[in-house]
Amino acid sequence: MQSTRPTVVLVHDGCSDATTWFGVIAELHRRGLTVLAVANPLRGLAHDAAYLASVVADIGGPVVLVGHSYGGAVITEAGGAPNVVALVFVAAYLPDVGESHNALASRFGPSPLIPRLRRTEFTTDGTERATELSVPRECFRPFVAADLGEEVAQVLAALQRPVAERVLTDAPTAAAWRTTPSWALVAGADQALPPSIQRFTARRAGATVLELPDASHAVAVSRPTAVAELIHDAARSPSVRPVTPPSAGAAPGGR
Template identity: 80%
Template sequence: MPSTRPTVVLVHGGCSDASTWFGVVAELHRRGLTVLAVANPLRGLAHDAAYLADVVAGIDGPVVLVGHSYGGAVITEAGAAPNVLALVYVAAYLPDVGENYCALARRFAPSPLISRLRHTEFTTGGTERATELSVPADCFRPLVAADLDAELAQVLAAIQRPVAERVLIDAPTVAAWRAKPSWALVTGADRALPPAVQRFTAERAGATVLELRDASHSVAVSRPTAVAELIHDAGKADRVQSADLPIEETAPDGH
């Protein structure tokens, strides 16, 4: 019989992996929640969202989807699944239909990280080649994890998973936040994803916003309790509405 308590599904962003949710998972377990931290493929938005949608479809009962960084775009697309009750964005952006990261970023001061990313080629299948991005070790802490100690930041830099460059120009075909209640944690000292992008997209979506002024992009590692509390709030049965409704077709500039 399907569970009536939501399962929390955590989706990491680019240049990261599921281990960055370690502290958040522990905190959510202490609150009695079932948690799944998925391995985001990081190969492109359509591919990654389809993978996540399959994961969500395999869960009996309601789901709270949580996305960090680029994971926010992934849950925006995959969050249209009928058993998704709520969306939580952690140091993330909430794109609209047809809107990619590059289009959003042009409205604000650029992230100092973008020009520092390392570009390498990989084979996508057969003889086709594509580019993936990673963060050089020497700028990982100052630009991604400034509120972590140097040793831990060095570990995160070493275990990061590169992300396909195409995610910067991929755009969702559906914006799940238009029909699902959303929460957003804005990282005020973020040098990887500008806080202005986070605030703008969260406010546009009508999300419940928590801002941590001194938090870096690695907030799930540096502030796991705060992240878990926001997720726990989003998952409370009396705070979310039934998701058994279709996503409404709405023009990208509407709401």
């Protein structure tokens, strides 16, 4: 029997990992929600969205998808699955079809962090080489986690997973926010993803917007209660459509 209570699926940013959701998960558990924090592959938008779609397909009931920063692009691409009932964007950008991160940055100004990122090469399938990005430790607190202490910021810097540089130029082929109710948290003091991009794309999508003027890019760590409350609001909103259970004999999703 399918559950009618939504499962919250959390998708982390590039130069990050799923542990950044630790405080948010604890807060959501206190509110009685089931939560899954996926390991975003960070190899490219099409690849990452396909992986997320396979995870969502395996969940037997409604899903609230939550994306942080680049994770917002991933849930934009993957969030059209029939059991996705709400989208929540946390210090994220909500690209339209054919619109990359760099295209948005060309309109609103680039992040001051981008030129400071460390670039290294990695091997893709076969013998091809590609570039991946990470945040130098000395840049992590001022640009990513300014509202956290130095010790915590350095732990986050040590936990980060590099992201393929191509995510800056990859563009979605679908925009799930066009058909799915959306919520967005704008981090007003973000030095990694300009708040102007967060604000514009959230309002363009018609999202319910919460702005925290003093929050850094690491808002999920520094303000877990506020992030969890926004997710909880989305999960229980009357605007969230019910999910119709599959007919008997229908093939379940699977990876």
